[in-house]
Amino acid sequence: MRARLRRVAAARIMEFVLLNRTVATLSLFCICLAPAAAARAGQQDAVAADQAADEQSPTEESLGFPIYPSARFLRSYDAxxxxxxxLFGTNSTFVDMVNYYRLLLEERGDRVFDAPATHIFEVGRFREESMAFPPGVTIKDYTWNGAEGYLHAGAEAGPERFSTIIQIVPPPPGQAER
Structure with a gap:
């Protein structure tokens, strides 16, 4: 049952990321077609708030989880x-990331998918009544099957590729960490 819950949670997480990319693409398409509709104050405030949250790189203290030293903050999403x-990107290998988090979190975690390799560390208790997802760290290999890596369209230096993505989901504010 617990392994099934982990697989479902991992699938939901990846679906959510893909859905957000689709929504962002559709939003951009709609803005190009209907500039007047995009000018609504409510939409602009929501977009500005989401962008402001994404601009600030979180700290280990704010997340309650370690961040791999060479990992680069990519973006955050509302869960x-x-x-x-x-989301953090790194060009360290998937195996190195799993070993790093195994050591620091003092937990083995679970490999939920072999292709693409996805490993989840659930840390803390999942409270269905107050949480969308279990707090923890998910690591995914984006170089499987010959892929070039996760493509991130960074604002400063242009598009970058990362071989491994680290996703951290802290508990909601005010709830006990780990």
Missing amino acids: GRGQRYY
């Missing part, structure tokens, strides 16, 4: 129920 997903 619902007061939680956010924080």
Whole structure:
């Protein structure tokens, strides 16, 4: 049952990331077609608030989880129920990332997918009534099957590719960490 829950959670997380990319693409398309509709104050405020949250790189203290030293903060997404997903990219190998988090979190975690390799460390208790997802760290290999890596369209230096993505989901504010 617990392994099934982990697989479902991992699938939801990846679906959520893909959905946000689709929504962002559709939003951009709609803005290009209907500039007047995009000028609504409510939409601009929501977009500005989301962008402001994404601009600030979180710290280990604010997340309650370690961040790999060479990992670069990419973006955060609203997960619902007061939680956010924080995505970090690194060009360290998937195996190195799993070993790093195994050591620091003092937990083995679970490999939920072999292709693409996805490993989840659930840290803390999942409270369905107040959380969208279990607090923890998910690591995904984006170089499987010959892929070039996760493509991130960074604002400063242009597009970058990362071989491994680290997703951190802290508990909602005010709830006990780890």
